[in-house]
Amino acid sequence: MWTKNRQIVHMDDEGRLVLPPETATRLGLRPGAPVMIEEGDNVVRLFRSVSDLAKVYVEPTNACNLDCITCMRQVWDEPLGQMSAQTYQRVLDGLKAFTPAPTVFFGGIGEPLAHPRIVEMIRQAKALGAKVELITNGILLNEAMALQLILADLDVLWVSLDGATAESYADVRLGATLPLVIENLRRLPYLRYRGSRLKSVMPLGIAFVAMKRNVAELPAVLQLGTRLGAKWFSITNVLAHTADLNEEILYHRTMGDGPRQLAGEVPRVSFPRMDMTEATQLPLAEMLRGNYAVQTAGGEVGRGVYTCPFVEKGTLSIRWDGQVSPCLPLLHTHDGYLHDRVRRSHAYTVGQIGERSLPELWHDPAYLALRERLAIFDYSPCVDCNCCDLAEENREDCLSNTFPACGGCLWAQGIVQCP
Helix, strand or coil: CCCCCCCCCEECCCCCEECCHHHHHHCCCCCCCCCCEEECCCCEEECCCCCCCCEEEECCECCCCCCCCCCHHHHCCCCCCECCHHHHHHHHHHHCCCCCCCEEEECCCCCHHHCCCHHHHHHHHHHCCCCEEEEECCCCCCHHHHHHHHHCCCCEEEEECCCCCHHHHHHHCCCCCHHHHHHHHHCHHHHHHHHHCCCCCCCEEEEEEECCCCHHHHHHHHHHHHHCCEEEEEEEECCCCCHHHHCCCCCCCCCCCCHHHHCCCCCEEEECCCCCCHHHHHHHHHHHHCCCEEEECCEECCCCCCCCHHHHCCEEEECCCCEEECCHHHCCCEEEEECCEEEEECCCCCEECCCCCHHHHHCCHHHHHHHHHHHHCCCCCCCCCCCCHHHHECCECCCCCECCCCCCCCHHHCCCCCC
């Protein structure tokens, strides 16, 4: 949900950059706060302070009413459970210590609407002044549930939609029926009217997982989502947990062809905006697949490579049992393919919310040091290289980084992303 907001700021008499107070507050730029900057040819980027907590992912449950082929639950052996009232109260108590209140995003592995207290959990977070978002597969979004979410003042509802036809949708989300999801979404405008007295509430976002089997339907999904009133679309590649899914991925060459991409500076190519036609499609595709640093209209196409999006956005994640992790991918141990090799990503926790408060965990010196390391992202390029045994796990890497070693993370390559 990025919007361009350029403005002129000034240097004071001592050569310090003076930012508008609202900008400094939004980015967590307080006196003494550690801040990362990135210097380009003609630009300096200023990032959110790594000491500022802006968003908390809360996993209400890891149970789900579906059995999707894309889910890591296909290849794990973890107990199922749901967040207790006591654990969630600890989360709420911790959020009170942060100003402004961080956004609360209900998601993770599992279906949030399957938690029996999810509506009350939303109300409690809203009572703290937090913005609240939730992602669902849409099956349980019946009329009664949708109206409750609206009355609870949910800020954004995300719905996973991986196909525009019943056949393609059911091919991915086993046990789901697209007509039911569409019916649930089509009644939202009427329910908004009932629940809000003409006020525009609970905007819709659509999340799409792209694979060979369904990527041709992406334009139709965008059109369908637009007709249903979607304000945002989040498109991600699939994370291949199985050999069959590895045959479905759309980023074999994006992951690199080995050490060729690691040797020194690659040539930079700057090209303008242009029509995507039969004449331009092939040459543009070949350029993007090449070993180049590509810029278009002043922006870097691959700028998100080797950066941790969770640290850049100031987030942490809380598992259903109260374990706190730096990001969603580290909530659960899971397997994923890098080329044709399996990499095991072990779950990593910075502490248990039942034993230490959220502010204590967030400001812990070791966790702050980890976020600073992730902000710089000085890890081995396992996604590109993937040629030694260290790439098989996230325990350590060849640059002497210890657990968690994040060089094989596809989120850090801009390949997989979360709303």
